[in-house]
Amino acid sequence: MNFGLARLKPKAFTSRGIALIGALTDHCFTGLLGSVIFLATLSIAAPAAADAFTYVKLGGVNVEGSSKDNPLNLALNFGYELDSYVADLSIAAEINRTVDDGEANRGGGLEFESNGLYLIYKSTRSLFAVARIGLVENKIIKRGNTERSDGFALGGGIGVVIGRTRLQLELTSYTGHAKFFTLGLQF
Numbered sequence: 676m677n678f679g680l681a682r683l684k685p686k687a688f689t690s691r692g693i694a695l696i697g698a699l700t701d702h703c704f705t706g707l708l709g710s711v712i713f714l715a716t717l718s719i720a721a722p723a724a725a726d727a728f729t730y731v732k733l734g735g736v737n738v739e740g741s742s743k744d745n746p747l748n749l750a751l752n753f754g755y756e757l758d759s760y761v762a763d764l765s766i767a768a769e770i771n772r773t774v775d776d777g778e779a780n781r782g783g784g785l786e787f788e789s790n791g792l793y794l795i796y797k798s799t800r801s802l803f804a805v806a807r808i809g810l811v812e813n814k815i816i817k818r819g820n821t822e823r824s825d826g827f828a829l830g831g832g833i834g835v836v837i838g839r840t841r842l843q844l845e846l847t848s849y850t851g852h853a854k855f856f857t858l859g860l861q862f
Contacts, residue, residue, distance in 0.1 A: 726756045730767065732845065732859030736787040738777070738815055739852055746777035746786055748855060754795070765795045769809070771855070773816075783818030787853050791828055797841075805832045805843060813849055826850030 730752035735745040754767030769791045777785035793809035807830040815822045827850050834843025841861040848854050 726759065728752075728754050728756060728765070728767075728861055730754060730859055730861040732843075732857035733774075734855055734857030736773070736777070737854045737856075738785060738787055739854075740780075742777055742785060743780050743782075744778035744785070746773045747775035748772060748787060749774045750855070750857065750859075752793075752861075754793075763796055763799055765797065767793045767795060769793060769811075771813075779817045781818075784816070785818075786816040787813065787855075788816070789813035789828070789849060793828070793830075797834075801836045803834050803836065803841070803843075805834060805845060806830070807845075807847070811849060813852060815852065824850065824852055826852075830855075 732750045732752075734748060736742075736748050737745050748771055750769055750771040752767040752769045754765050756765040758764075769789070771787070771789040771791075773786040773788065779785040789811050790813075791809040791811035793807045795805065795807040798804045807828075809828045809830075810825075811828045812823070812825045814824070828847050830845055830847035832843050832845030834841050834845075839862065843859050843861070845857050845859060846854060847857070
């Protein structure tokens with residue numbers, strides 16, 4: 676990757692260098708990489724390793740106005756429970772990928788992918804409620820064409836605690852683009 680640094684004069688390096696560092700920082704900390712780095716740092720600095728969790732969920736994605744047959748997606752979340760700081764809250768980075776293509780209205784393959792950073796509230800009972808809000812970047816791939824979008828995701832669900840594992844049903848809506856209905860396990 677050449678950012679043109681070889682041609683820069685010392686005075687020009689300052690302004691272009693700062694702009695380059697700003698652009699790289701902005702990209703890294705608004706994307707998935709930034710989410711993973713942030714959560715990894717938080718997990719390392721955690722007072723107890725028991726506060727970190729992994730959440731895996733599987734379900735169908737209803738892509739607004741595009742689905743003849745919904746794609747099946749698998750989402751993997753790495754998170755940290757903030758109970759040491761704020762009761763019942765956690766943060767999680769999510770990677771969501773299609774494992775079985777759907778079919779678009781006019782034929783052809785349909786996929787949905789997203790990366791996000793979420794703030795999650797879970798009630799503290801054996802039968803619990805979940806609410807989540809997140810910043811996401813997603814893309815819809817129809818017949819080889821890609822539509823990218825950044826925005827918010829809102830979700831809610833219910834679950835049950837089984838030993839140290841949580842089983843939950845959840846519905847997440849991605850800023851009017853798609854709805855993801857899932858069954859998941861948190862451990």
